[in-house]
Amino acid sequence: MQTTIADLAAMKSRGEPIAMLTAYDAPSAMISERAGAQALLVGDSLGMVVYGLPTTLAVTLDMMVAHAAAVVRSSERPLIVADLPFLTYFDEATAIASAGRLFAEAGVGAVKLEGGGDMIRIVARLTSLGMPVMGHLGYTPQSTHQIGLKVQARGETQATQLMEDALALQAAGAFAVVLELVPAALAAAVTRALSIPTIGIGAGTGCDGQIQVWHDVVGLYPTSPRHATRFGEAATSMEATVRRYVDSVRSGAFPNCGPVGTKPKPVKSGADY
Numbered sequence: 001m002q003t004t005i006a007d008l009a010a011m012k013s014r015g016e017p018i019a020m021l022t023a024y025d026a027p028s029a030m031i032s033e034r035a036g037a038q039a040l041l042v043g044d045s046l047g048m049v050v051y052g053l054p055t056t057l058a059v060t061l062d063m064m065v066a067h068a069a070a071v072v073r074s075s076e077r078p079l080i081v082a083d084l085p086f087l088t089y090f091d092e093a094t095a096i097a098s099a100g101r102l103f104a105e106a107g108v109g110a111v112k113l114e115g116g117g118d119m120i121r122i123v124a125r126l127t128s129l130g131m132p133v134m135g136h137l138g139y140t141p142q143s144t145h146q147i148g149l150k151v152q153a154r155g156e157t158q159a160t161q162l163m164e165d166a167l168a169l170q171a172a173g174a175f176a177v178v179l180e181l182v183p184a185a186l187a188a189a190v191t192r193a194l195s196i197p198t199i200g201i202g203a204g205t206g207c208d209g210q211i212q213v214w215h216d217v218v219g220l221y222p223t224s225p226r227h228a229t230r231f232g233e234a235a236t237s238m239e240a241t242v243r244r245y246v247d248s249v250r251s252g253a254f255p256n257c258g259p260v261g262t263k264p265k266p267v268k269s270g271a272d273y
């Protein structure tokens with residue numbers, strides 16, 4: 001059965017941590033589902049980690065719809081949340097049209113948007129139309145040129161503002177809030193103040209769940225942000241694998257060398273992957 005926003009709320013009530021990570025395509029979705037993730041975010045971080053862009057700002061709604069659809073097609077149990085990209089939710093009509101595409105064309109279960117303040121009424125409008133919304137406070141990558149890639153809300157005024165925004169998002173109907181690069185004590189205080197789950201990234205241990213970027217978790221790049229923890233060395237293992245193939249071709253051993261790894265099941269159609 002697919003995880004619902006009610007399931008995530010119940011996990012918060014039980015004090016059961018929510019494990020979330022990003023997914024951008026069929027393999028990351030299938031592997032994360034098999035590994036037991038409760039929710040997957042098709043993050044606009046795909047701009048950097050999939051497309052090699054410097055920021056999330058050039059990510060388009062078409063890109064998000066295509067990647068979100070791939071993740072939805074490739075998983076059954078996790079709740080799929082997709083980011084609304086930069087400038088696709090600056091007013092209510094635009095937000096409704098953008099979010100509508102992610103629900104109707106890609107089949108996601110929820111959307112995420114960045115910021116408090118003016119964004120609260122957008123969240124209220126989307127949720128009033130039956131579209132579940134996840135908030136995102138603290139470091140909001142779509143505003144990177146304005147706020148800088150650093151821990152946010154260190155001062156008292158900004159911390160009070162973040163708390164107010166979190167409460168306003170909840171009142172507007174958001175079902176969860178991502179807290180990115182927020183001091184741990186503030187993230188824990190927000191988590192206690194809210195009845196909806198907080199999902200932290202670089203926000204300490206006091207959140208109801210954690211989210212990390214797929215490429216950081218599996219170790220696909222030589223560098224990762226400071227708050228990321230690498231749980232594997234996928235790039236090293238993939239490079240060794242590809243090297244075996246290249247060497248086998250160049251030595252003439254392949255294709256007559258017989259099975260090298262475990263024997264894969266034969267593919268009959270794309271859906272068999």
Ligand code: KIV
Pocket residue numbers: 022041042043044045046083178180201211212213
């Ligand atoms: O786009 C993304 O991957 C995100 C997470 C880092 C929360 O917004």
